[in-house]
Each structure stands twice: as C-alpha cells, then as structure tokens.
Amino acid sequence: MRSGGRYPQDMTDGVATHQLERFALSYRDDEIEVRRAIAALDERRDGEPVTRVTLLVTDPTAETWDVGRVRELRHALGHRAAELGLPAVSLTLVPESEAEVIEAFAQ
Amino acid sequence: MAQYPIEADKLLAAASLLVPASPGRGRPSYTAHRRGVSTAYYAVFHAIGERVVRQVFPTADATFRDRVRRWISHTDVKTVATWVGKLAGTLPGGPPPHIAALLAPTGVPSFDADTSSIAHGFLELHEKREQADYDHQAVFTRADTLGLLELARQVVATVEAIDSDESAVVRVDRHAGQSAAAVIHRFAASRAIGRSRNDRLHRRPLSGSRRGR
Numbered sequence: 415m416r417s418g419g420r421y422p423q424d425m426t427d428g429v430a431t432h433q434l435e436r437f438a439l440s441y442r443d444d445e446i447e448v449r450r451a452i453a454a455l456d457e458r459r460d461g462e463p464v465t466r467v468t469l470l471v472t473d474p475t476a477e478t479w480d481v482g483r484v485r486e487l488r489h490a491l492g493h494r495a496a497e498l499g500l501p502a503v504s505l506t507l508v509p510e511s512e513a514e515v516i517e518a519f520a521q
Numbered sequence: 522m523a524q525y526p527i528e529a530d531k532l533l534a535a536a537s538l539l540v541p542a543s544p545g546r547g548r549p550s551y552t553a554h555r556r557g558v559s560t561a562y563y564a565v566f567h568a569i570g571e572r573v574v575r576q577v578f579p580t581a582d583a584t585f586r587d588r589v590r591r592w593i594s595h596t597d598v599k600t601v602a603t604w605v606g607k608l609a610g611t612l613p614g615g616p617p618p619h620i621a622a623l624l625a626p627t628g629v630p631s632f633d634a635d636t637s638s639i640a641h642g643f644l645e646l647h648e649k650r651e652q653a654d655y656d657h658q659a660v661f662t663r664a665d666t667l668g669l670l671e672l673a674r675q676v677v678a679t680v681e682a683i684d685s686d687e688s689a690v691v692r693v694d695r696h697a698g699q700s701a702a703a704v705i706h707r708f709a710a711s712r713a714i715g716r717s718r719n720d721r722l723h724r725r726p727l728s729g730s731r732r733g734r
C-alpha cells in the first residue's frame with residue numbers, strides 16, 4: 415500500500431494535504447467516523463495529478479456504508495481539496511476490521 | 522440486432538458474482554475485487570452510451586445504434602462529467618467559458634441532482650477502474666468494493682430512469698434547463714460524433730490521381 419504517494423510534493427503541497435487530512439479527521443457523520451487519514455499527491459495513468467485520500471473508518475453496520483453518506487463525504491473532501499488548490503480526490507475507505515490493511519496503513 | 526449485446530444489468534450481475542454479498546471462508550480475493558470494480562464501471566459506461574444513442578438517434582435501427590455506441594469514448598464522458606464537477610465545486614478550476622455560459626448562465630449551475638450524481642459517480646468509478654486495472658499499490662477492501670458496486674447500481678438506475686425525450690434537449694437549448702439526460706447525453710454525443718467525423722475526414726481514401734503517383 416502506498417504511504418506517501420509517488421508524486422513529487424513541494425512544501426505548499428505538503429501543507430495542503432496535511433490540511434485535507436485534518437479536515438477528514440474533523441468530518442462528522444453518524445455512520446462513518448474517520449479514525450485516521452492519509453492524503454498524498456499522485457499521478458493517474460494519463461499523467462493527471464490526483465489527491466489520493468485513504469481513510470481508516472469505523473466498520474459499516476451492514477456489508478458496506480450507505481452510498482449517499484459516502485457521496486457526501488467524497489463531495490466534502492472534493493470541495494475542501496479544491497479550496498486548498500489540490501487536484502481531484504480519489505477516496506479509499508478502509509474499515510477497522512480489515513487488520514492486514516490497517517497494518518499497512520500505519521506504516 | 523446484436524446477438525451478444527453489452528448490457529449494463531448483465532455487467533452488474535457479473536460484478537456481483539465476483540464480489541458476493543456473503544463470501545465464503547478464507548482470505549478475500551483482492552483480484553476478484555479489482556475485476557468487480559472494473560466490471561461495475563463498464564456497466565455505467567455502457568448504460569450512458571446506450572442512452573446517448575437512443576437520445577440522439579431515437580428512430581435508428583439497432584445495427585446503426587450499435588455502431589454509434591462505439592464512437593463514444595471514455596474520455597468523452599469523462600470530459601463532460603468533469604465540467605459538471607468543476608461547476609459543482611468538487612473539482613478545481615472551471616469549464617471552458619462557452620460550457621459555463623450554457624450550464625451556469627447566471628453563475629449558478631443549472632443542472633439537477635441527477636446530473637450531478639451521474640457525473641460524480643462516473644468520475645469516481647472511472648478513477649477506481651483505472652486503479653483496479655493498472656495500479657499495483659491500490660487497495661480494494663471488501664466493504665469499499667461493495668460500496669463501489671452499489672454506487673454503480675445507483676448510477677445505472679439513474680441513467681436508465683431519467684427523462685431523455687427529445688423535447689428535453691430543446692428545453693435545455695432554449696432555457697438552460699434542468700435535464701440530466703441533456704447535459705450528459707447531448708454533450709457526450711456531440712463530442713463523439715464530432716470526433717468520428719474528424720476521423721472519417723482524416724481517413725478519407727486517396728483520390729485516384731494521388732494513388733497513381
């Protein structure tokens with residue numbers, strides 16, 4: 415799992431991604447609670463920049479989280495990233511129960 | 522009529538087989554998760570393509586429609602969806618001025634919630650499909666993958682349910698109206714058809730005199 419991204423970051427980018435991580439940690443939702451957040455700049459296959467956001471969140475009560483709530487989370491992150499001058503957000507959600515991924519996430 | 526058509530609901534069913542709701546025992550197959558996400562994206566892509574063609578050529582026969590569907594590229598739909606995201610403020614920057622003038626004539630986006638959900642859902646699944654197929658470092662947890670499949674089902678259902686009659690296209694032209702069908706379908710179709718026309722011009726056979734040189 416990536417921990418820092420492959421896209422070269424300058425200091426401004428680092429500040430912006432850190433601010434996006436703090437925003438993610440402050441996000442409040444009844445169903446999805448963010449435990450950890452990692453934001454990193456990366457490149458898509460076509461060379462376009464992308465902000466990869468990986469969130470460690472509470473397990474869903476069913477098989478997955480409510481699509482509408484995830485959409486709201488994704489939009490909130492997208493708006494904040496745009497305000498910070500970061501490229502489009504690609505969101506990955508990791509439930510607490512997937513132990514293998516949690517270990518990689520902590521590295 | 523195509524004997525083996527590509528149908529969105531069949532692709533969604535295939536994606537569900539790859540990522541079943543009730544898995545058996547053992548470690549989940551992350552390769553199956555990748556294939557499930559990719560298949561779910563294609564369900565959305567083909568659902569949009571089908572509606573684009575029905576919108577633009579409502580009376581054409583099935584063979585012609587099948588040909589036209591091949592003109593529509595992933596980039597066409599992504600470009601249109603990105604305009605919507607930029608106007609909605611979830612992506613940085615803005616669309617070209619002539620697009621902004623049409624979709625946000627007063628500075629406020631004039632498209633409806635269905636348009637936004639189709640555009641954002643497409644962009645999310647397009648990005649995840651790229652990761653699923655090419656990014657060795659990408660992670661697809663079971664819960665996240667099931668969420669992406671559910672997102673694809675909702676986007677396909679919205680695409681298939683929206684009003685896409687021809688009068689809706691006219692309403693958008695005249696009143697910067699609200700039709701999701703018009704925004705996504707009309708622009709994706711115009712891009713695809715324009716490119717197809719250019720392709721045909723560039724591939725025009727050489728004239729007899731040139732061929733003889």
